Structures are given as C-alpha cells and as structure tokens.
Amino acid sequence: MTVAPDSLAAALTATSVAVAAAVLLSALWDRGAGARRVAGRAATALLCLLTAVAAAGIWVNRQVDTWTNWSALLGRNPADAAAPAAGPGGGRVVTLTVAGAASGLTLHVAAYLPAAYDRQPTERFPVVEALHGYPGSPAAWLNRLAAARHLDQEISAGRMAPTVVLFPPQTPSPLLDTECTNLVHGPQAETFLTVDVPAAAAAQLRVRTDRAGWGLIGYSAGGYCATNLALRHPDRYAAAASLSGYADPGITVGDGSEHTLNDDRWRLLHLPPPAVALYLSSGRADRKAHHDAETLRCLARTPLAVTTAYVDGGGHSMSVWEATEDPAFDWLSGWLGRPVPAT
Structure with missing residues (x-):
C-alpha cells in the first residue's frame, strides 16, 4: 500500500528520518580531518536541513490537505484523491x-x-x-x-x-x-x-x-x-x-x-x-x-x-x-x- 503524503505514516516517517539525520550529524561531526571533515560536516548538515524541511512540510500538508497523493504532488489535479466512505446509514x-x-x-x-x-x-x-x-x-x-x-x-x-x-x-x-x-x-x-x-x-x-x-x-x-x-x-x-x-x-x-x-x-x-x-x-x-x-x-x-x-x-x-x-x-x-x- 502506498503511503499518502498527507498521512500520519508519512509524517512520522519524515520525522524519524529527520531525527536520524540529526543523530548522524552528531556522530560524524568530529570524524576525519581537514577537507574530509569539512565535507562530511557540510553533507550531514545539509541532510539535516533537507529532512527537517521535508518533515515540516509533510506535517503542514497533513493539516491543509494540499497534496493528497503523490501524483498531485507532481502537478496533477489536486482533487484526484479518493473520497472517504460515508458512515452506515448516512450519505x-x-x-x-x-x-x-x-x-x-x-x-x-x-x-x-x-x-x-x-x-x-x-x-x-x-x-x-x-x-x-x-x-x-x-x-x-x-x-x-x-x-x-x-x-x-x-x-x-x-x-x-x-x-x-x-x-x-x-x-x-x-x-x-x-x-x-x-x-x-x-x-x-x-x-x-x-x-x-x-x-x-x-x-x-x-x-x-x-x-x-x-x-x-x-x-x-x-x-x-x-x-x-x-x-x-x-x-x-x-x-x-x-x-x-x-x-x-x-x-x-x-x-x-x-x-x-x-x-x-x-x-x-x-x-x-x-x-x-x-x-x-x-x-x-x-x-x-x-x-x-x-x-x-x-x-x-x-x-x-x-x-x-x-x-x-x-x-x-x-x-x-x-x-x-x-x-x-x-x-x-x-x-x-x-x-x-x-x-
């Protein structure tokens, strides 16, 4: 089953990845020496930034439902999401x-x-x-x-x-x-x-x-x-x-x-x-x-x-x-x- 971009699973996954990126940054901060250390710090810092922004974006999207599926995120009709089923005896x-x-x-x-x-x-x-x-x-x-x-x-x-x-x-x-x-x-x-x-x-x-x-x-x-x-x-x-x-x-x-x-x-x-x-x-x-x-x-x-x-x-x-x-x-x-x- 595909995880929708407005789902709780997507939000929790993105948050977990962002936390993991922060842990990785801490673990690698003092690794290596010279240019290698600088490159490692820059790469992991960029990874932290990107994953944090992605997690924040997914949580915001979960609130406003701008993108309800991945095809909508790629520019298709934003109303393409399947409608939720109504309750028993209702509309x-x-x-x-x-x-x-x-x-x-x-x-x-x-x-x-x-x-x-x-x-x-x-x-x-x-x-x-x-x-x-x-x-x-x-x-x-x-x-x-x-x-x-x-x-x-x-x-x-x-x-x-x-x-x-x-x-x-x-x-x-x-x-x-x-x-x-x-x-x-x-x-x-x-x-x-x-x-x-x-x-x-x-x-x-x-x-x-x-x-x-x-x-x-x-x-x-x-x-x-x-x-x-x-x-x-x-x-x-x-x-x-x-x-x-x-x-x-x-x-x-x-x-x-x-x-x-x-x-x-x-x-x-x-x-x-x-x-x-x-x-x-x-x-x-x-x-x-x-x-x-x-x-x-x-x-x-x-x-x-x-x-x-x-x-x-x-x-x-x-x-x-x-x-x-x-x-x-x-x-x-x-x-x-x-x-x-x-x-």
Missing part, C-alpha cells in the same frame, strides 16, 4: 468529472449525496458548493473538516434539509492561487465554479437548477470565494456562508478588478446590493477576517441580508472552521429551497 461521496466547456478546465469534483438521495429517487435536491482555502484542496473538507460526518449529523437531526454538497477545486494547480477569479492569461476559475460545475451537476445528478436551490460555503480563501461569487452571481446563488473569509482576494487578477469588482467592499459601496443572504463567521482573534466581516455588515443595505457569528478567541485555523461549519450549513439550509419533485 455517500462520489466523484464527478467536470469537463468545463465554458472555462476550458477539466477537473474532478467530489460530491456528497445525502441518504435521502437514494431513498427518494423522484426528488431533486438543493446544492451547496463548498470551497477550500489556499493552500489546500477539496480533500481538506472531507478529511480534516469531516464534512460528510457533519452533514449526516445535521441532516439526521433535522437541522438541515437533505442537500447535495459539491467540493470543487478553486485552482487547477496547488501552487496557483486563483481566489476563484478569472485570472487574466490564467485559469478561468470563476467560470468553472459558476457555469461548468452547476452544468455538470445538473447533467449527472438529481439537483435543483433554480437559484433558490443553490448556495455557497467556504473557509479562509474559500470564504472570500463564497461571498464574492454570491455577490457577483445573484442569479445563480441565493445565499453564501463564509468561515474566516476576507473582503478582497489579496492577489493580482490581471485587470485591476482586485480593487473594484472583485473587492466586496467596493461592490457594496458603488453598486446596487443584490438580493442574496450572507453568513459571515470567524474567531474574534482572527483580526483580518473579523474586521472584514464587520465592514461588510456595516456596508450591507436591503435587499442584501447579512448575518454574523463570531467565536470568542480562535485564530485562522481548521479547529475554528470545524467548530463553525455546523451552524453555517444549518443557516444555509434555512435560506435554500428544500427537495422538490423531479419533473
């Missing part, structure tokens, strides 16, 4: 291939199907697109944030309607941050997420196709993506939830729109507010995310509805996002339409 996770006619991107998208999807074969279900942060991949939602388990729990408890949740990549390359925008001379991520993914879901799954049946959620960069795409496409989405998201992309899009149309503050100051609902959540200690959420709340005008929810303390971390995903999903479900009979 299941499948993988869609989205060949984006509009964006030109062909990427894999994981999809959570609630248990009712199989029990109620004559119904179409509401949809939420769940967007990941950067660095990261859709696998972080399914692994570190255990989204399938949380969705099973909330739906079974009746706090959330049976909902299909899609986990698309916001970038075709783990090293390229698109912030879900259409980069000039780069990937058309916005088009992929707002045109190609909904089209593929409608063709391959029993989902609602009206705006009342579609919402967005995201954490960190994905939180910015969720609010920005909802404001830019109110004809497609009814609501969006942001977990520690920001008000601007923080990257260069290539046409200056990072300061205008892709800056949510600029949009609310200069354009008519759309009829969508936003849920803005963060830890109070997450200064940038908390400040931007309060700014958007103050700028909001009817018909835009903004709800804020803050966690005392808390930083910009997976633990905060896992603690806040349940109320965010529940809130989203309250704004979206429920399953409807298929025609």
Whole structure:
C-alpha cells in the first residue's frame, strides 16, 4: 500500500528520518580531518536541513490537505484523491468529472449525496458548493473538516434539509492561487465554479437548477470565494456562508478588478446590493477576517441580508472552521429551497 503524503505514516516517517539525520550529524561531526571533515560536516548538515524541511512540510500538508497523493504532488489535479466512505446509514461521496466547456478546465469534483438521495429517487435536491482555502484542496473538507460526518449529523437531526454538497477545486494547480477569479492569461476559475460545475451537476445528478436551490460555503480563501461569487452571481446563488473569509482576494487578477469588482467592499459601496443572504463567521482573534466581516455588515443595505457569528478567541485555523461549519450549513439550509419533485 502506498503511503499518502498527507498521512500520519508519512509524517512520522519524515520525522524519524529527520531525527536520524540529526543523530548522524552528531556522530560524524568530529570524524576525519581537514577537507574530509569539512565535507562530511557540510553533507550531514545539509541532510539535516533537507529532512527537517521535508518533515515540516509533510506535517503542514497533513493539516491543509494540499497534496493528497503523490501524483498531485507532481502537478496533477489536486482533487484526484479518493473520497472517504460515508458512515452506515448516512450519505455517500462520489466523484464527478467536470469537463468545463465554458472555462476550458477539466477537473474532478467530489460530491456528497445525502441518504435521502437514494431513498427518494423522484426528488431533486438543493446544492451547496463548498470551497477550500489556499493552500489546500477539496480533500481538506472531507478529511480534516469531516464534512460528510457533519452533514449526516445535521441532516439526521433535522437541522438541515437533505442537500447535495459539491467540493470543487478553486485552482487547477496547488501552487496557483486563483481566489476563484478569472485570472487574466490564467485559469478561468470563476467560470468553472459558476457555469461548468452547476452544468455538470445538473447533467449527472438529481439537483435543483433554480437559484433558490443553490448556495455557497467556504473557509479562509474559500470564504472570500463564497461571498464574492454570491455577490457577483445573484442569479445563480441565493445565499453564501463564509468561515474566516476576507473582503478582497489579496492577489493580482490581471485587470485591476482586485480593487473594484472583485473587492466586496467596493461592490457594496458603488453598486446596487443584490438580493442574496450572507453568513459571515470567524474567531474574534482572527483580526483580518473579523474586521472584514464587520465592514461588510456595516456596508450591507436591503435587499442584501447579512448575518454574523463570531467565536470568542480562535485564530485562522481548521479547529475554528470545524467548530463553525455546523451552524453555517444549518443557516444555509434555512435560506435554500428544500427537495422538490423531479419533473
């Protein structure tokens, strides 16, 4: 069995190798003489540095799931990882291939199907697109944030309607941050997420196709993506939830729109507010995310509805996002339409 780069086994192995390198450096430090000693010290010191960096990188990757398999590490689609199986009696996770006619991107998208999807074969279900942060991949939602388990729990408890949740990549390359925008001379991520993914879901799954049946959620960069795409496409989405998201992309899009149309503050100051609902959540200690959420709340005008929810303390971390995903999903479900009979 191949050890995945985001696995505990890989992290422990890398740590063990780094420790062994340090022991080797200590043992060989005084060996030899003259140029031979200098060369030995340099080689073992370099080995220590490389193994320490590799171990640290693997531990970080384990937290954010940027690379979930070795082929992704070599530059393939970061969403290629197999989806985890759902629990007994709960929903299941499948993988869609989205060949984006509009964006030109062909990427894999994981999809959570609630248990009712199989029990109620004559119904179409509401949809939420769940967007990941950067660095990261859709696998972080399914692994570190255990989204399938949380969705099973909330739906079974009746706090959330049976909902299909899609986990698309916001970038075709783990090293390229698109912030879900259409980069000039780069990937058309916005088009992929707002045109190609909904089209593929409608063709391959029993989902609602009206705006009342579609919402967005995201954490960190994905939180910015969720609010920005909802404001830019109110004809497609009814609501969006942001977990520690920001008000601007923080990257260069290539046409200056990072300061205008892709800056949510600029949009609310200069354009008519759309009829969508936003849920803005963060830890109070997450200064940038908390400040931007309060700014958007103050700028909001009817018909835009903004709800804020803050966690005392808390930083910009997976633990905060896992603690806040349940109320965010529940809130989203309250704004979206429920399953409807298929025609």
